[in-house]
Amino acid sequence: xxxxxxxxxxxxxxxxxxxxxxxxxxxxxxxxxxxxxxxxxxxxxxxxxxxxxxxxxxxxxxxxxxxxxxxxxxxxxxxxxxxxxxxxxxxxxxxxxxxxxxxxxxxxxxxxxxxxxxxxxxxxxxxxxxxxxxxxxxxxxxxxxxxxxxxxxxxxxxxxxxxxxxxxxxxxxxxxxxxxxxxxxxxxxxxxxxxxxxxxxxxxxxxxxxxxxxxxxxxxxxxxxxxxxxxxxxxxxxxxxxxxxxxxxxxxxxxxxxxxxxxxxxxxxxxxxxxxxxxxxxxxxxxxxxxxxx
Numbered sequence: 263x264x265x266x267x268x269x270x271x272x273x274x275x276x277x278x279x280x281x282x283x284x285x286x287x288x289x290x291x292x293x294x295x296x297x298x299x300x301x302x303x304x305x306x307x308x309x310x311x312x313x314x315x316x317x318x319x320x321x322x323x324x325x326x327x328x329x330x331x332x333x334x335x336x337x338x339x340x341x342x343x344x345x346x347x348x349x350x351x352x353x354x355x356x357x358x359x360x361x362x363x364x365x366x367x368x369x370x371x372x373x374x375x376x377x378x379x380x381x382x383x384x385x386x387x388x389x390x391x392x393x394x395x396x397x398x399x400x401x402x403x404x405x406x407x408x409x410x411x412x413x414x415x416x417x418x419x420x421x422x423x424x425x426x427x428x429x430x431x432x433x434x435x436x437x438x439x440x441x442x443x444x445x446x447x448x449x450x451x452x453x454x455x456x457x458x459x460x461x462x463x464x465x466x467x468x469x470x471x472x473x474x475x476x477x478x479x480x481x482x483x484x485x486x487x488x489x490x491x492x493x494x495x496x497x498x499x500x501x502x503x504x505x506x507x508x509x510x511x512x513x514x515x516x517x518x519x520x521x522x523x524x525x526x527x528x529x530x531x532x533x534x535x536x537x538x539x540x541x542x543x544x545x546x547x548x549x550x551x552x553x554x555x556x
Contacts, residue, residue, distance in 0.1 A: 299478070301503040305514045309521025310477060311342060313528055317473050317544065318346055318402075325430060325469075325546060326350065331397035334358070334390065336382050336421055337404030341368050344375070356393050358382060383413040385420055395426040402434045403542070406451070409444040414451065418459045428551040431465065434473065437543050438482035450481060453545065464553025469546040472539025475531045477524035483540035491540065 298307030329351040335343050338357030347355055356376040359365050368377040378387035382404070386394070401421050408414040418433075425431050435451060442450035457467065479499070480492045502520065506513035531539075 299499075301506065302499060303502070303506045303510075303514050303517040306502065306517030306521040309518070309525045310474070313477070313525040314342075314402075314473060315346060316529065317471075317532060318343065319350075321432070321469075321471075321544060321546070322346070322350055326352075327397050327429070330354070331429075332356075332394065332426075333398045333400070334394065334396040334424055336399065336401040338368060338377065339364055341371055343400055343402055344368070344372060348372075356390055356396070358387060358390055382420055383408055383410075383417040386424060394424050395429070396424055397426055397429040398432070399425050399429070400432040402432070405433060406435050406449050407447060409447065409449045411444075411449070414449055415459050418456065419463070422460050422463050422465055422547070422549070425465075425549045427464065427549055427553045429549055430468075431460070431547045431549070433545050433547070434542055435545065436481040436541060437470065437545065438540075439484070440482060442482070456545065456547075460547055464550035465547040466550070467545060468548045470543055472532065472541065472543045473528075474541035475528045475539050477521065477528050478541040480540040488540060 298310055331352065332354045333347050333352055333356065335347070335355070335357040338344055338359050339361075341357075344355055344357060355372070356378075357365075357368060358378050358380050359368070360379070360381050362379040365377045365379045368375075376389055376393055378389050380387040380390075382401075399421050401418075405414060405417055405421075408417050421433070422431055433456065435456070437453045437456070438450050439452070441452055441455065444450065453467070453470070457465070476491065476495070478495075480488065480495055483489065483492045498520070502513060502517055505516055
């Protein structure tokens with residue numbers, strides 16, 4: 263993202279509606295900040311996505327049924343996860359995103375695949391439904407941006423119902439230890455709340471692993487260690503965001519260095535099962551083979 267476009271973005275009021283915010287992001291933000299942590303710059307977000315990439319690749323190599331499976335990516339955005347699926351040899355790919363601009367770019371970038379604009383809380387577009395059901399459905403950093411509880415439950419159910427019996431649903435969320443009130447742009451739902459929607463249609467949790475530890479925001483980080491991590495993150499992110507706004511080139515350089523250092527720590531901690539994470543986690547739910555398909 264250039265300094266000019268960032269200044270233009272900072273001058274634009276961000277509406278309380280998450281829908282409007284995402285439409286704005288896809289028009290004005292850089293490739294990684296468009297779908298990442300708003301305000302922390304392109305290079306810091308690029309480091310976060312490198313970590314996401316490595317984590318997701320490891321997960322898929324263990325869990326993908328076959329290379330012939332049918333995949334649906336919810337909130338496909340810039341096509342980051344679509345590209346990972348393609349790199350593993352999958353070719354039956356579909357995606358839905360709330361932004362028509364994102365969908366237009368994806369259709370140009372991935373000809374032959376199916377991408378449709380739509381709000382997942384309103385159901386799947388007809389073209390997507392016609393291509394299902396799916397052995398793999400992923401909703402990566404998407405559902406927690408639905409701040410209305412009823413719409414969140416409906417969206418999660420739509421994702422689950424798109425999965426063929428025996429298939430998997432991959433969801434990223436913070437999965438906090440307790441339910442927290444939603445902010446203007448993010449909701450906080452526990453694992454039990456996810457299972458309350460998914461269990462009745464045949465799902466069980468088969469895996470949940472942290473993605474971030476120190477390079478992203480903390481949620482429900484209790485105790486002295488949690489309080490210290492929360493304090494450190496708030497001060498670091500505030501300073502970086504201010505530097506990005508006032509001295510964009512300096513802020514981007516700082517973001518690149520800080521992102522590299524913090525995500526290196528996270529990559530090490532990902533492999534230590536005794537360390538609990540208070541940030542984004544990936545949960546994998548599998549649907550029973552006896553469940554009814556959509």
